[in-house]
Amino acid sequence: MVSLYFEPNQPMDRYLAHLRRIGHELGTRRWIAAGDSNAKCVWWGSPVTDRRGEELHGTLEDLGLVILNKGETPTFDVISGGQRYTSYVDITAASPGLLDLVDNWRVRDDLTSSDHNGISFEIHLQRIRQNYIKQTTRTYNTKKANWSQFREKLGQIMQETQITIKHINNINSGSELDNAVDKLVNAMKIASGYAIPKIKSKEILAIPWWSEELAMLKRQVATRKRRIRCAAPVRRQMVVEEYLKAKARYETEVRDAQTASWRNFCAKQDRESVWGESIGYWAGRPNVRKIHRWW
Template sequence: MLVRNELTVFLLPNFSNADVVTAKLECDTGNIWLVAAYMPHDDEVGPPPALLRRTLEEASRNGADVIIGSDANSRHSIWGSSDTNTRGESLFDFIISEYLCICNRGNSPTFVTAGREEVLDLTLASHRIAPLISNWRVIDDHSFSDHRYIGFSIDGEGPPRKSFRNPRNTDWEGYRRKLRQTLPRAPGVDTLATADVVDGWVEAFSSACITALESSCPLKTPKGRGKPQWWTLELSEIRASCRRLFNKAGRSGLPDDWVLYKTGLSIYKSELRRAKRISWKSFCEKVEGFHESSRFRRILAKNPVSLGYLKDVDGKWALSSEETLQMLLNAHFPSNTSSTEVPL
């Protein structure tokens, strides 16, 4: 499942483990639980996992819509597999019982290896949000995995991009020039006789400063996330080479070509891990020389994060941002009580 737009989601740790990861998207139109689920082929109980069942039950109690992207390891002709097996029948019964909708379209294989192509990946959605999902497709781009990327669109407006000013890019010479042009002549001391007059001059000075700043530091709108800091030109070349080997192996189907692709993929993943380690080590070395508070500020400024969900003293996880904030309030201000009275 690919998410093209940048959205803020919160991990739900109490509904996540090694095989199931659940995140919550909070938006004005309602809450959406995004679930990535791996269903092991050697699970004796059969699909779906118990945690996925519990996750859907909790989402239903909270009135949240659900979108599930899964490596189901199950075959059924309903979602385009070449045949139907016992796991597929079990999973299909579960889908019907939970009133989930199957978003898969066509029979393009989602799992591709040297000797096998099959539809093993499923996209499911709750019945309320399913009509908004369109353009489901298997993407031909190389995913550097046995499984292909799956893309789809959700109709509706995405979150607006917030414009911002970056003080580091301010044209300070232009700021001073504009400020001199905008500021009125300084008043004499005798003219500042009343508070109203002083307030008027303060307003004029503030307005001039704002005008100068807007002129020398224009608003910027983010264009999307670029390459991570650890990405290098060498990684780009290795990735392109690996993609070419994959395309060649897919066209020819020769075992030797698949071996070359697997070797290239192993090299690419090894270099990827190496680049991340080097970048992280370099980042840590740069902040070691700063004071603790300055170091903390630099880390947050470099990698800003949203406040996640917390666990209270009883071990219960928050299920919304409001609950998280309430936990923080109770922990740091235990005697706090809501009151409509204003102290005098």
């Protein structure tokens, strides 16, 4: 964490040179620079961009730092002579390696009595994860199955639900066939739950196609979208174009990642299908995908 203060009446050169030197000497992918820049730029919420803002923004881009400011609430807010004066001069910038660890950035007016509002955010020690899924597609441990109980339970359920050869031979429509298939699948699930223990897997992963690169691209899209609201008319078209380019790139990367992940999932599903193993057992040849009647 690097704290900065750029005096308003001093040239930016020495401040920016010092900031560059710090960034290069840290030599880390994870660092944050924050403080009072006394510089105005549309990229962190100011309605206008001055020369100081342009110089600072260029330096932050050179260092690979991403602005976290949302530009919705002024960071400086004071009433003087009956007039209210506000600005957006306090900035927070983080390296890409921290984007999926920093959360809940906001301007706070309840932290201090200073003319500058407080800024708070959270830094997680581990990457924020959502939508967890199991790594494997298998549900039942067929190596420990009690197949005698399985056949007995399955036969009982099939009699109760009228899944018989006579019933199947009398099917005359697609809807009747779908209904019979649903009944059979449900019967197999019940019988499996009765006679086959489930796999106890402690290995949990986040969405398999998600990555730090996608998280960074998503944050960049959100940041550029917010900047549209704050952009001066003379810069609005450029800001919109940058947002659309970032959005198109993010969506392309997501589609590619999802496609690759889905292909991998399908390959694993074919290898690990629990029903394929069960059918192979009934046929007496575990590796043969052939259905034999059991009624």
